[in-house]
Amino acid sequence: MLETLQLTKKFNGHVAVNKLDLRIAPGEIFALLGPNGAGKTTTINCFLGFLTPDSGEARVNGANVDADPLAARRQIAYIPEQVVLYPRFTGVENLDYFSTLAGRRHTMDQLLALLKKAGLPKEAAERRVGTYSKGMRQKVGIALALATEAKALLLDEPTSGLDPAASHEFSVLLRKLAGDGVAVLMATHDLFRAREDATRLGILVHGRLAVEYDASEIKNVDLEKLYLKHLSA
């Protein structure tokens, strides 16, 4: 469960996130839309405990992130726009390192199986990641979420720069994770993916959640028009 209660964060007097109330239940994929600077990444940073809110709270499974950021992070998997790996290590070595840091020990076979589940075959997994495409790196990120058995997944522009096939593959994996009971918060500009994958979506404007929709409400509407309408409002 991911939750914010009246979450507010300011930078030098500028309000980046303004009294944000969010609640993402296990199994939900919440797409957070909004222009650059709307406060999407700031919200994610508050969940990760990288930023301290000026007021309000970010909670992971009911626990206040600010009170114990390390404990909160151990329940979260985070996939940034660019999953960055250590280039002198293979995919499986990277996964081994990251999952060990997250407190999960796996055998090499288990790690290879997780990578395979995330769409990365053995021969690619055993190659140094210096030659990986963005899509392959994102798959390592997904494998990490699987390896750490995270209760919540934070995604920051995860499909940006992916080709349609890779983007589709990523969506399938994401839905699978949500199906396993993971609460997913996905900050994105990708309206198509948001409509395809999200169970709910919200549009953030100047740090405020301008509107929130259920997936069924936007099935047959022009999401782009709706989005632009809220931006200009």
Added chain:
Amino acid sequence: MILPIARKEFLDAWRDGRFRWAAAIMVALLGVALLLAWQQVGRTRAERAAAATIERENWLNQGEKNSHSAGHFGVYVFKPLPPLAVFDRGLEPFVGTTVFLEAHRQNQAAFLPAQDATAMRRFGELTAATGLQLLAPLLIVLLTFGALAGERERGTLRQVLSLGVRPRDLVLGKALGLGVALAVLLLPVALFGAVALAKLPGGDAAGGWIRLAWLGGAYALYLAAILAGCLAVSAVAPTARAALATLLVCWAANAVLAPRLASDLAQRVLPTPKLVEFETAMNKAVQEGLDGHNPRNDRLQAFAQETLKKHGKTRIEELPFNFNGLVMLESERMANEVFDHHFGKLWDRLEAQDRTVTWTGLVAPLLGLRSASMALAGTDFTQHRHFSVAAEQHRRDFVRVLNEDMMNNTDGGHHGGTAGRALWEKLPAFRYDPPPPAHALRAATPGLMVLLLWAAGAWAALLLVAPRLKPN
């Protein structure tokens, strides 16, 4: 959590081709420096031992002459090169190697190896010590500048921290991994140094192994301080490039600027007299007394009167021994007081200069390390002073024996009478016993304290900045 991070850092460093190349170059340089120094030290020690044997033969075969002339014939003594000069030559090239011992004069050690060197010496001499003092920190800079700042720039730091890793564990893991990488790199050099010491005849003299162990400790402290300091800079620097620039400036200040400024400062605050001034003042004091108001002739005349009174005689010729011999003994005693005063003052001043330079190490750790390294290797000024004092003691003993012979075994009133090989053999050859490790450790203590403070400060700084580690 620290160990997996350390393991990854270690592997990452070893898989980095740049590090492997830099490491190979450094190991090669240190290996060559040690090998050449080992050969040179072995050769020099053999040369000086051979010269001492020849000098002894010259002394014994000088023929018959009166004992006072033998005092002026004199004898050369040679400073043995400490075995750990293989590692750190310290002041050896800049202090004399040979002392001429003769009647009436305390001479300074002469024949500086630096005088015989080519103009290339002005670029410095590559020894294992200078390699570790200057190149190893540079390697640490290259290893660490991007360790945290680079990860922040690339985005891996954000990912690592998002996994719930404690920032303190992260920096300690990195320090451990990089430290082990460095240790693995330096291990062959340390082993080579140990083998070189073991293979050198008399290498264990004066507690060679104990000194080597302390040297290892001093260098470990220095490199640990540099490692922690570099990681702390990398932790707070906004970019890897900024970290590199900052660390290179610090390296240059520590390695190039600080030694020059510190020695200039020491000379300015605690100036030493020029050689001519020193000798003039000393000769004047020999003639006029230490207070300048007690001429030597007056003192000797008073001494003659006292001697006559003591023996109940009115004329020198009536004394039952050669009075000139007694005068020689007395004038040596008076001159020795002057030598002790002047040389003592000069050497105390030089040691005070060294201490000033060492404590300046509080702003540049290299100065603390250099002082400790030279002291432990036995190539610092305190050990040179120890040798000079031993040589001077030998001179005094040897002149006393000659003057006593003149006093007791020659006619009174003149320098007449001859002595021969029997007397020359009574005078033992000069044998120098280097000071024990405790002496070296005492001399190294200020430097070691400076290093300890640096290591404690750098690690405290690292642990202080760790919790403030920003993911981006």
